[in-house]
Amino acid sequence: MTLTATSASDLPGLATQLINYAGNSRIFLFNGDMGAGKTTFIKSICAALGVKDGVTSPTFAIVNEYAGAADKIYHFDFYRLKTQTEALDMGAEEYFYSGHYCFIEWPEKIPDMLPLHYISVSIKVLADGARQISVEKN
Template sequence: MTTNKWTLVLADEGETLALGQKLALACSEAAVIFLHGELGAGKTTLSRGIITALGHAGKVKSPTYTLVEPYQTPAWQIYHFDLYRLADPEELEYMGIRDYFTQDSLCLIEWPERGHGMLPPADMEITLSYEGMRRMALLEACTPVGVALLEKVQA
């Protein structure tokens, strides 16, 4: 029986990157993934794992000051958002937020709650948290696209 939620332990940065790689390899269609967690919980590390596994060879940096970093790979246009410094969700409208969500894009959005009302629904929400010295990852599928992604990651 399939559930829409899956929790796993990430012992270190390597396991966070490996989860990102599994997510990347499971992506077969456009998706919106919300990334939740406190500062330092591993959202950017997970994003780096996804982006590099999809074929980006350069550095993956946090888009904290730019709000979005685009990455073009052979199969995908990846947009990595970090909305931590967003003062007002309306700012997303001014930057043309709707243009990022296309049929060949993978959108990774850190701090999505700061863009409430301006973002499309998430296909998957991932919450990273600390439990002692280890990280926990809760993956929650929110749409049929998210369910398919979660099933592939679990396989």
């Protein structure tokens, strides 16, 4: 599935489409260059899932937890990790297999720890500033 956001106002509708497409899948891997809009899109997805609190990048905390309307949501940013062992030491796998939503930025930092089944979300900035969002079930 390919989605296009020409402005931030498109994101709430795209977030709903993504949630519907994912069905029962709870693990989402977000790929894209720095500044592509991964965290911004995750904020819209969290809002669509009923999160009332502020959603911020967990760059320094590594993981943030949010309360959705019906489920917990864990938001990871592994950008600062130097090794996968750091994610293992913080118990990342326990989160991944908890059955709760997990939104993972920079999943390439933990390739050997990723669950077998997930939704891959790749965000690419187009020449006109729009975002092309490619989504695949794995």
